[in-house]
Amino acid sequence: MIRVHNLHIQYKQGNQVVPAVRGVSFDINPGDYMAFIGPSGSGKSTLISALAGLIRPASGEIHAEKHKIHSASRSELSRIRARYFSIVFQFSEMLSRFTVRENLMLSWMAVHGSRRLDDFRERTEYxxxxxxxFPLLDSFPGQLSGGQLQKTAIARALIRDLPVILADEPSGNLDPESLKKVKLLFAEEHEKGKAIFLVTHDMQFALDAKTIFELRDGKISQLVK
Ligand SMILES: Nc1ncnc2c1ncn2[C@@H]1O[C@H](COP(=O)(O)OP(=O)(O)OP(=O)(O)O)[C@@H](O)[C@H]1O
Ligand SMILES: [Mg+2]
Incomplete structure (x- = not known):
């Protein structure tokens, strides 16, 4: 479904070029549950941003079926995102002027418009x-703790109900009880046919995946599982 081929990504800092991803290839197919682990700075978030079409690779290709994410225009990219990806960002993207429920609604509407509002309500409940x-739905993001914010950000991403879940360190701020809930939710979404691309420092979470890749210095160095 998603094919990444020989991907290279660089950042420009002044007149310096920082290589962040250096020749990475893999596929994401329906039913996949893959975890990416690796030290800080190894390129994991960069890879997610490129998959989501938020940064453009220096070279290489990313296809979502027939769509070329590596070279698509802005408007094509937002259509591609709305068709394939539910994205949990490493740093919360909740809109502070809206309640959690309104954030979920906006996220839903970015994909489904104002259609199927009964499905929206059902998925919110779920x-x-x-x-x-439940008790957080009518709070504003600024009123939440770090862990609460992380859980609502996961809901905001997953409400989209799209074929691929891209999750960047979704458990970084969670207590053990919440971590267990998130792991179960991901397993359930996987069970229902979603492909999951999980970036994590938590080996226990990574072990839920069917395959584990290790990223080092922008390269896939090892298939751990
Ligand atoms: N906006 C940016 N401008 C310049 N360099 C960047 C930028 N974002 C990331 N980098 C560099 O790219 C490399 C990869 O960063 P990335 O954020 O992908 O790492 P990561 O594996 O997600 O790390 P972490 O586990 O800490 O989240 C690092 O060397 C980082 O310094
Ligand atoms: Mg990161």
Whole structure:
């Protein structure tokens, strides 16, 4: 479904070029559950940003079926995102002027428009019960703790109900009980046919995946599982 071929990504800092991803290839197919581990700075978030079409690779290709993510225009990219990806960012993207429920609604509408609002309500119920965030739905993001914010950000991503979940360190701020809930939710979404691309420093979470890749200095250095 998603094919990444010989991907190279660089950042420009002044007149210096910082290589962040150096020749990475892999596929994401329906039913995959893959985890990317690796030290800080190894290129994991960069890889997610490129998959999501938020940064353009220096060379190489990323295809989502027939779509070319590596060279698509901005408007094509937002259509591609709305068709394939639910994205949990490493740093919360919740909009501070809106309540959690309104954030979920905006995220839903970016994919489905104002259609199927009954499905939106049903999916909100489902995610809120799995993540135990019912009491938070009418709060504003600024009123939440780090762990609460992380759980609502996961709900905001997963509400989209799209074929591929890209999750960047979704458990960094979670207590053990919440971590267990997120792991279960991901397993359930995987069970329902979603492909999962998980970036994590938490080996226990990574072990839920069917395959584990290690990224080092922008290269896939090892297939751990
Ligand atoms: N906006 C940026 N401008 C310049 N360099 C960047 C930028 N973002 C990341 N980098 C560099 O690219 C490399 C990869 O960074 P990236 O954020 O992908 O790492 P990571 O594996 O996600 O790390 P972490 O586990 O800490 O989140 C690092 O050397 C980092 O300094
Ligand atoms: Mg990162």
């Amino acid at each position: 995610l809120a019960s799995r993540l135990d965030i």
